[in-house]
Amino acid sequence: MDPGDVALVPDPAYPAYAAGVAIAGGVAVKVPLLEENNFLPDLEAIPQDVARQAKMIWVNYPNNPTSAEANLGFYQELVDWARRYDVAVIADNPYSEICFDDFCPPSFLMAGGAREVGIEFNSLSKAYNCCGWRIGMALGNKEIIAAMMKVKSHSDRGIYYPIQVAATAALNGPIDFMEGRNKMFTERRDVVVDALSKLGIKAARPKATFYVWAPVPKGHGNSKEFCFSLLEKEAVWMIPGSMYGQYGEGYFRIALTHSAERLGEAMARMARFLG
Ligand SMILES: Cc1ncc(COP(=O)(O)O)c(C=O)c1O
Known part of the structure; x- marks a missing residue:
């Protein structure tokens, strides 16, 4: 260029x-x-x-x-x-x-x-x-x-x-570790997507990547307001969609880069936050 x-x-x-x-x-x-x-x-x-x-x-x-x-x-x-x-x-x-x-x-x-x-x-x-x-x-x-x-x-x-x-x-080297690693991400993905679904937040169940992209629930402001209030009240951090551009507004991104147990804890805190 x-x-x-x-x-x-x-x-x-x-x-x-x-x-x-x-x-x-x-x-x-x-x-x-x-x-x-x-x-x-x-x-x-x-x-x-x-x-x-x-x-x-x-x-x-x-x-x-x-x-x-x-x-x-x-x-x-x-x-x-x-x-x-x-x-x-x-x-x-x-x-x-x-x-x-x-x-x-x-x-x-x-x-x-x-x-x-x-x-x-x-x-x-x-x-x-x-x-x-x-x-x-x-x-x-x-x-x-x-x-x-x-x-x-x-x-x-x-x-x-x-x-x-x-x-x-x-x-x-061998790549057989990838199967187990991907199983681990599958388990984490399901913990997060199932918990979101119970909260009435419809997020696609991704077939690839280690991210879950979900819509900001109604009544919680824009993506930054929602993510920062969850951080302040429950010490859980997710990335506001608007940080990836204007068309990311209205969404948030959860990274599956913690254990299933820790993600489960984060989702329980989100449930408490949403009341
Ligand atoms: C879409 C995309 N491209 C590139 C990268 C970075 O790759 P690298 O670590 O090789 O710079 C990332 C990491 O977050 C990514 O999500």
């Missing part, structure tokens, strides 16, 4: 996408992810002049924060749309291995022609529990990767060597 270039960024989204565009001096045009569209971007609703101007579009499925997933049909539509408007697709897929109920999230790169129009990022952050280690990979279109390397090789150089060695061992 050059200064002034347009990038299409989903909303709500992981904040690094819009931040990256800002650092490059680009202009982020938000693409709403709405519940009625299963939190997928409505590509045909993007005005044609905006699509023609755009250099790139970010997508992220399985999704943080909504935990929505995309099927191969969506990725194929995305490839066709990207070809039509000459837009680079940047698919962020770090939750590819965090999946439940026999669901296996497809990769953007499985769509026909995907390698011609885009790249996919993955990371050891979630699949191998290496959050914060900053080690991952990008695959796909050679020119996009070369452009990225031009910037990256001047900004942070190599990854700390012991982390490279650990990552190599992880990627070459």
Whole structure:
């Protein structure tokens, strides 16, 4: 991206996408992810002049924060749309291995022609529990990767060597631990979704990611007001949806990153808070 270039960024989204565009001096045009569209971007609703101007579009499925997933049909539509408007697709897929109920999230790169129009990022952050280690990979279109390397090789150089060695061992090692790890997340997910349901809060039971995305119950203000009152009154923290963008308003995100027991305690406190 050059200064002034347009990038299409989903909303709500992981904040690094819009931040990256800002650092490059680009202009982020938000693409709403709405519940009625299963939190997928409505590509045909993007005005044609905006699509023609755009250099790139970010997508992220399985999704943080909504935990929505995309099927191969969506990725194929995305490839066709990207070809039509000459837009680079940047698919962020770090939750590819965090999946439940026999669901296996497809990769953007499985769509026909995907390698011609885009790249996919993955990371050891979630699949191998290496959050914060900053080690991952990008695959796909050679020119996009070369452009990225031009910037990256001047900004942070190599990854700390012991982390490279650990990552190599992880990627070459057995992956049977993932099944047990995903079972653990399934159990936690069910504790949270069942408790929300008992409280009359309808949240989808995610098939991937370790997040539950739920609507703010009526009468508790906006997402920030709801989350901060729960924090003050019951010492339970959830992320207000508006922190992921304006279209995240009206929702909150629970991370399944504590034990089922502790999540159960948090949900009991939420029940007490809601009276
Ligand atoms: C959608 C998404 N992309 C990227 C990351 C970060 O990955 P890494 O730790 O490899 O920087 C996260 C972590 O929260 C995420 O949710």
